[in-house]
Amino acid sequence: MSELDWYLQINLKARHLRLLVTIDTYRNLTQVADVTHVTVPAVSKSLAELERGLGLTLFSRTAQGVLPTPYGECLIRHARSILSVLHQARDELKALSSGTEGKVHVGMLPASASVLLPHALSILKQRSPGTNVMVSEGTTSSLLPELWQGHLDLVVGRLPPPDTLGSFEEKELLEEPVxxxxxxxxxxxxxxxxxxxxxxxxxxxxxxxxxxxxxxxxxxxxxxxxxxxxxxxxxxxxxxxxxxxxxxxxxxxxxxxxxxxxxxxxxxLPLSLPRLLRPTGVLWNRNRGLTPSARLMVSCLEEAAEQLTMGHEPGSGR
Structure with missing residues (x-):
């Protein structure tokens, strides 16, 4: 095992990841010291220990502040992803310990999911009142990076072109003509x-x-x-x-x-347009998988889409 492998697998701690993200956010060690409630020498010492353990220079000291090197940019990107996963684990554990059934973070494309998602939320709350949902509206260009980074569990709306999906899994739900x-x-x-x-x-x-x-x-x-x-x-x-x-x-x-x-x-207007867009559906990151609450949300989206297609009022039964 190389020195780098050993440090990453054995000695790297969550506090190191938080330090990296905080330095990258502020790019100023004095501000980092203020928000972390330690001294500037303590911040410098922690960063120096991390760089020495990895054998890599993560930040350059410049007149504009501390700027990440290519090594730093790489590790910061993964640090943000790992911390996001840890926060999700914390939320799930808190939900389990408090008797609730979890929380789902959903991104919504408002122009194409404004009917489907509210109906699916109604079904979800009938099935599982203890499952809570945070909904964030946005565009494809703003929501897909959030989904990739793990800040969102699902994105609901008009599916993007297949060649833009990358590591995302999709499920078609509803054909909504324009x-x-x-x-x-x-x-x-x-x-x-x-x-x-x-x-x-x-x-x-x-x-x-x-x-x-x-x-x-x-x-x-x-x-x-x-x-x-x-x-x-x-x-x-x-x-x-x-x-x-x-x-x-x-x-x-x-x-x-x-x-x-x-x-x-x-x-x-009784004028027929060709099929201009792909169906409305749901996306998730296949590399992260779905939490039980997110799987339940997908199931409710499927039921809502089926009822909309059949002309039933979602959540009211057949």
């Missing part, structure tokens, strides 16, 4: 017959540039000779889109809202 929608007061909602040309003069609520829907949507509209006007709003917020449709003559591209649902004051 629809063109307006408020019920919209002039197009009152037309008995509608053609693509009728859309040309109206403003749009669009997904932002770079989002997974924007490019295929633009291509589909171009195929029908519907150029986008310069009058538009860009948002991924389903709440903003719904609210604006009710008070404007905008057209929005939405999914997951039943066309005949009386609780939503929207009108679905």
């Amino acid at each position: 629809m063109l929608m307006t408020g019920r007061h919209h002039p197009l909602a009152r037309k008995k017959t509608l053609t693509w040309a009728d859309l040309r003069s109206y403003p749009w609520i669009l997904p932002p540039l770079g989002s997974i829907l924007r490019d295929p949507l633009e291509r589909a509209l171009e195929a029908h000779e519907v150029p986008l006007t310069n009058n538009y709003i860009e948002t991924l917020s389903i709440h903003v889109a719904r609210a604006h449709l009710q008070v404007s003559d905008f057209i929005a591209v939405m999914s997951g809202i039943p066309a005949n649902d009386p609780t939503h004051p929207f009108h679905v």
